[in-house]
Amino acid sequence: MRSVAAHSSPYRLADHVHACHFDGQVVLLDTRRNKYLGVGGAQLAALSRCIAGWPVTSQDQAPPAKHESLDALVKPLLDQQMLTAASTSRQPALVLDEPLESFDSWHPTQDPSNWRDLLSMAYCASLTAVWLKKRCLAEIAISVRRLRLKEPSGQVETNPEHMRAAVASYLRLRPFLFTAHDRCLHDSLTLVRFLATKRLFPRWVIGVRTRPFAAHSWVQSGPIVLNDVYEHARDYTPILVI
Template structure:
């Protein structure tokens, strides 16, 4: 007997707490200590049940968040991504490529409207489905990415900086994906006190924030 998470549910261990992101219902929740310990045991066993599992995990099972299955499916695997080490140098550039800035403003406006009018799960799904022709080997990829990074520094003068991490990060991810630049969109959380944050990174480089800031958070959801 194995267990799997229902669709739209993501997890991580942030500090001493097991935290979940319920993307379908647009909420976060943390497990009590005993249930969290049992869940971590289940994760270490790759979803395979153990004696007393039903009782220890009753909070998750009873709410339909943890489902019995005959084979493991990987839904309990921890989120894996490069640790962020440095900021992108283009964030400090004094100049901006105007056509790129116009597109960055367009994407941030579109994503902002979507986040106000649609469920978060729908906005994220739409971003992940943007057609992308990866140009990983193109010599122009580096300069294209630098222009995008610089442009999103300037969108803050229009949309502001406060409470913009989700919209700006989804906009940057969508723009990069549409232009064939491979990056990762990340949502991270921390506990005691709880907080959530979003950013974009390429390998070990954070593109729209500082390494110091994003390393305060544990990744819970990653799009590529």
Template sequence: MPLTPSPHVRVADVDNDLILLDLSDDSYFCLSGEEADEVILALRGDEQNPESPVIAELLDAGLLRAVDDLIPAFLERPMPENGMPPRASTLASLTLLPAILAGLIHYQLHRKTLLRRPVRTATRKTLDDAEVIRLVRRFRQLRILMPRSGRCFVQSWLLLRLLRKRGVAAEWIFGVRTYPFEAHCWVEWRGRVLNDWADHVRWYEPIAQF
């Protein structure tokens, strides 16, 4: 029977290492070597070893589940392009300050559930393409005011919130790499990275998209 990650789990194949992201407690797990190979093959639809201890453990832990039909387990995305505009003037950027402060308060109150309750995109579009770029430019100028701890997470979520509340269907992308293990996130819009450089995020294998 085919296997797939449980609804609260995301997976990535990073050069034959398997990374699992458990959204229920925002934790990562890594499998390598033969254990990773077994699980990756099973998730890609190959017949799994019925006596595999690692697969049995993942099933018992609720990280994997059996399904009737194969469900794609790995996130496939085209390579993003550079889209990060230059910073705006400080004076123009200050117009975003109330929204940034409101977002930071929301973040402090709900940061443990942000991945399980992503910001919804407003149904009514209010920004055209040029206005999106202007907003991102102003946001970049204010990043110095934001927390340094977990910087990519906080800044990406704040930018996503600003855009989606204005009807812009931006995407929050999480990626992982190994040796050493590192997780990173960024915001994309129409295949363009808005708050990082494409050459940087290409080092990471996408594991989740919100």
């Protein structure tokens, strides 16, 4: 394999790989394989020398390991197709507001839950179950993006009261269909699909934490966490935002 020049950045993360930096390490999410990879120590500085956009600032970097060549560090990532040529463009990551508020499901609304919402939720929950059984996260992310693209220009709903009414209906009806306990990904994707039927498009988020390692998913509109308490969401660093 050709040696990587220390002063160049010939690679970038592939489009299906997402990264975040916290607690002295970089966590990578390979959405094609639904796997996480942690990179820490001297490898952080070494990889920043050859991967464009590596999420580590200079003050966070430790001296590169002398006994490990850049080839040895990069080759496993290339073999798993987690890197691509830096000359190709990557879609900018979406910016997520800091979670500051939890949704209040008991806020009074003028549009109470009805049987149509229940049927719609059941349909969305069933499709989500199929997604999670047969698709990887990369394919699911594409499908979530397409939900918004299907809407004609100018037809996206932006009224915050409509969002509040729709989410309140979802949370009231959810116990009739499934429990969200330990099923955060299914719950979040079902909520995203349900809101899309009402032309509402909040952010779908996957976050990670360490000590111990854990991943969590939630739905967020601006600074408001829609299907979790915001204090819990703040424990996680977002790695994927759609």
